[in-house]
Amino acid sequence: xxxxxxxxxxxxxxxxxxxxxxxxxxxxxxxxxxxxxxxxxxxxxxxxxxxxxxxxxxxxxxxxxxxxxxxxxxxxxxxxxxxxxxxxxxxxxxxxxxxxxxxxxxxxxxxxxxxxxxxxxxxxxxxxxxxxxxxxxxxxxxxxxxxxxxxxxxxxxxxxxxxxxxxxxxxxxxxxxxxxxxxxxxxxxxxxxxxxxxxxxxxxxxxxxxxxxxxxxxxxxxxxxxxxxxxxxxxxxxxxxxxxxxxxxxxxxxxxxxxxxxxxxxxxxxxxxxxxxxxxxxxxxxxxxxxxxxxxxxxxxxxxxxxxxxxxxxxxxxxxxxxxxxxxxxxxxxxxxxxxxxxxxxxxxxxxxxxxxxxxxxxxxxxxxxxxxxxxxxxxxxxxxxxxxxxxxxxxxxxxxxxxxxxxxxxxxxxxxxxxxxxxxxxxxxxxxxxxxx
Amino acid sequence: xxxxxxxxxxxxxxxxxxxxxxxxxxxxxxxxxxxxxxxxxxxxxxxxxxxxxxxxxxxxxxxxxxxxxxxxxxxxxxxxxxxxxxxxxxxxxxxxxxxxxxxxxxxxxxxxxxxxxxxxxxxxxxxxxxxxxxxxxxxxxxxxxxxxxxxxxxxxxxxxxxxxxxxxxxxxxxxxxxxxxxxxxxxxxxxxxxxxxxxxxxxxxxxxxxxxxxxxxxxxxxxxxxxxxxxxxxxxxxxxxxxxxxxxxxxxxxxxxxxxxxxxxxxxxxxxxxxxxxxxxxxxxxxxxxxxxxxxxxxxxxxxxxxxxxxxxxxxxxxxx
Numbered sequence: 001x002x003x004x005x006x007x008x009x010x011x012x013x014x015x016x017x018x019x020x021x022x023x024x025x026x027x028x029x030x031x032x033x034x035x036x037x038x039x040x041x042x043x044x045x046x047x048x049x050x051x052x053x054x055x056x057x058x059x060x061x062x063x064x065x066x067x068x069x070x071x072x073x074x075x076x077x078x079x080x081x082x083x084x085x086x087x088x089x090x091x092x093x094x095x096x097x098x099x100x101x102x103x104x105x106x107x108x109x110x111x112x113x114x115x116x117x118x119x120x121x122x123x124x125x126x127x128x129x130x131x132x133x134x135x136x137x138x139x140x141x142x143x144x145x146x147x148x149x150x151x152x153x154x155x156x157x158x159x160x161x162x163x164x165x166x167x168x169x170x171x172x173x174x175x176x177x178x179x180x181x182x183x184x185x186x187x188x189x190x191x192x193x194x195x196x197x198x199x200x201x202x203x204x205x206x207x208x209x210x211x212x213x214x215x216x217x218x219x220x221x222x223x224x225x226x227x228x229x230x231x232x233x234x235x236x237x238x239x240x241x242x243x244x245x246x247x248x249x250x251x252x253x254x255x256x257x258x259x260x261x262x263x264x265x266x267x268x269x270x271x272x273x274x275x276x277x278x279x280x281x282x283x284x285x286x287x288x289x290x291x292x293x294x295x296x297x298x299x300x301x302x303x304x305x306x307x308x309x310x311x312x313x314x315x316x317x318x319x320x321x322x323x324x325x326x327x328x329x330x331x332x333x334x335x336x337x338x339x340x341x342x343x344x345x346x347x348x349x350x351x352x353x354x355x356x357x358x359x360x361x362x363x364x365x366x367x368x369x370x371x372x373x374x375x376x377x378x379x380x381x382x383x384x385x386x387x388x389x390x391x392x393x394x395x396x397x398x399x400x401x402x403x404x405x406x407x408x409x410x411x412x413x414x415x416x417x418x419x420x421x422x423x424x425x426x427x428x429x430x431x432x433x434x435x436x437x438x
Numbered sequence: 439x440x441x442x443x444x445x446x447x448x449x450x451x452x453x454x455x456x457x458x459x460x461x462x463x464x465x466x467x468x469x470x471x472x473x474x475x476x477x478x479x480x481x482x483x484x485x486x487x488x489x490x491x492x493x494x495x496x497x498x499x500x501x502x503x504x505x506x507x508x509x510x511x512x513x514x515x516x517x518x519x520x521x522x523x524x525x526x527x528x529x530x531x532x533x534x535x536x537x538x539x540x541x542x543x544x545x546x547x548x549x550x551x552x553x554x555x556x557x558x559x560x561x562x563x564x565x566x567x568x569x570x571x572x573x574x575x576x577x578x579x580x581x582x583x584x585x586x587x588x589x590x591x592x593x594x595x596x597x598x599x600x601x602x603x604x605x606x607x608x609x610x611x612x613x614x615x616x617x618x619x620x621x622x623x624x625x626x627x628x629x630x631x632x633x634x635x636x637x638x639x640x641x642x643x644x645x646x647x648x649x650x651x652x653x654x655x656x657x658x659x660x661x662x663x664x665x666x667x668x669x670x671x672x673x674x675x676x677x678x679x680x681x682x683x684x685x686x687x688x689x690x691x692x693x694x695x696x697x698x699x700x701x702x703x704x705x706x707x708x709x710x711x712x713x714x715x716x717x718x719x720x721x722x723x724x725x726x727x728x729x730x731x732x733x734x735x736x737x738x739x740x741x742x743x744x745x746x747x748x749x750x751x752x753x754x755x756x757x758x759x
Contacts, residue, residue: 130561204641207550207618212642276558277551321529323549325571 044415074103171230
């Protein structure tokens with residue numbers, strides 16, 4: 001557990017509807033010493049307790065992002081642990097899984113300890129994902145047991161997929177002994193290399209090298225086979241095509257232990273956004289045609305997808321002023337994910353919160369069932385990691401007002417519904433009325 | 439004349455009427471080019487910059503000659519093809535150029551879309567795409583049209599001769615900005631465009647392309663071709679890997695002397711250059727009277743004068759003629 005002082009003042013969240021994995025009910029929530037001490041209607045607030053108004057709001061376990069690029073160490077001009085976790089808190093997240101494609105990559109105990117140290121006192125819990133292979137080079141296994149001993153529960157070479165099927169199989173076999181999950185960025189390099197956008201009508205017309213849908217799908221199919229054979233758990237990162245989703249749906253029906261996250265760009269934006277060559281719309285996996293967007297939305301509705309993950313990927317402005325093919329892929333996501341889900345998905349808030357809180361917490365091993373304190377039901381005795389969301393409030397995305405050090409949001413000027421009002425991290429109100437408190 | 443767009447970024451920017459205007463104005467400037475002193479004051483006091491991030495002596499010379507023949511001040515900005523390597527962002531470069539003060543910038547870049555981005559960043563400055571990645575090279579397509587119209591003869595000032603004209607484009611269409619511009623240009627004037635290439639050298643999708651047919655058999659198409667345009671196999675763009683060997687490519691898709699004989703007698707042979715003789719076109723074919731490759735280069739200057747005139751010199755047509 002990161003953050004929060006030794007004791008925090010008593011706090012009452014008043015007037016909201018508590019929504020968690022057990023259901024929804026009108027209740028106030030009383031918090032003391034970082035813990036939920038009472039949940040019920042019309043609670044008596046102790047003298048001196050701070051009141052957070054939750055009238056008309058949903059009070060839920062804090063959101064958990066399975067896919068955050070904090071960029072530190074190595075790219076501090078784009079983001080730091082401090083700025084990234086501030087963005088997380090403002091987005092309602094009380095925990096983020098930090099991707100290991102930093103410089104140096106998070107492939108050793110020392111590098112993991114370094115991020116843990118950087119995250120001390122930050123505005124959200126930082127769970128580190130470790131690299132599967134040394135240097136993310138895809139050649140030999142990183143010291144996964146050493147990293148697991150430091151609490152790493154998710155391993156990934158994200159930014160790249162593990163290209164060698166043999167090495168991936170070995171990693172999965174090894175992972176079964178550690179009880180960890182392997183996150184795969186599905187991209188077969190022999191099909192995708194050099195590609196800058198989805199291959200199809202738009203790439204042909206714009207004259208840009210494309211990455212075909214099957215570059216993702218062949219690796220999904222391969223890893224399903226490897227998971228089935230080894231019993232190792234695979235978590236598919238940011239799936240983006242109808243074909244991938246179909247493969248996952250069938251594998252799960254067969255009882256294969258795979259999970260899948262989907263990222264907001266893939267259910268809110270289509271390939272046509274790239275028509276003006278603006279690199280703010282460049283992301284990996286790339287934006288896809290409407291038929292894929294529809295499949296992503298269907299997967300979120302029917303339970304094929306386990307989580308919405310932000311793939312928050314800050315880049316310094318000058319890198320997004322490069323020509324489309326030279327610019328790095330990635331978009332900011334932490335402060336817009338919840339609102340995009342509320343605005344763009346025709347799903348009840350309970351379902352959206354499941355996808356953004358307790359389900360990802362379970363995949364990352366951060367939930368109470370795995371000894372963690374994220375995503376758990378809002379009940380007496382639970383650690384007070386909470387977010388308070390006004391599901392009907394509207395706001396307009398202003399890139400300059402975001403907490404990230406970078407500005408690369410593709411949603412600039414978009415008016416969204418659903419606003420994070422308060423975020424409580426281990427009993428400390430780190431965001432109050434949409435303002436970070438430190 | 440129909441209103442001309444602010445920038446020329448893609449052949450999609452020009453409708454049939456605007457294309458006809460370009461060809462008509464080109465006639466005037468071609469006449470200027472034949473004078474003893476081929477210079478007119480049309481763009482006196484205007485500044486035109488060529489901004490070539492990718493080497494191209496031919497295209498740059500053509501544009502600069504065009505601007506100078508119209509008495510514009512010409513600035514030439516050469517840069518490496520990668521702005522990352524240069525350490526200056528593309529946007530900074532453009533803002534520098536803009537601060538100096540330009541009426542037009544002519545942009546070539548190895549990355550598709552750069553002219554479109556530049557057009558978003560400049561004010562009161564026309565942007566001309568002189569070739570961007572695999573995307574577009576509109577002035578090349580326009581000079582092809584002009585060359586074809588000239589070759590068809592008959593003193594036709596309009597573009598009616600293009601209606602139903604059978605145009606065959608052969609070669610590496612996948613990686614060709616020239617092909618993308620040509621296809622749009624010919625189709626806009628009512629020509630029937632046939633693409634001939636191995637499947638690996640076609641774009642991944644032809645959805646929405648105004649193409650009448652696609653063939654993998656050049657011999658089958660030659661007999662019903664009025665204009666054949668050959669594209670260079672872009673070895674530097676890695677197209678080598680798209681066909682097993684050059685020999686195999688040449689056997690299937692080169693315009694050899696034997697194949698040239700299968701063309702109708704009036705057919706025109708075009709090549710945007712630079713030619714690789716012996717690969718996509720046999721040396722003796724390039725020398726045939728029906729090959730208008732040298733005319734294409736000569737017409738390039740007049741066409742580019744017309745484009746600059748239409749972008750910058752509204753209302754001064756009389757001065758040119």
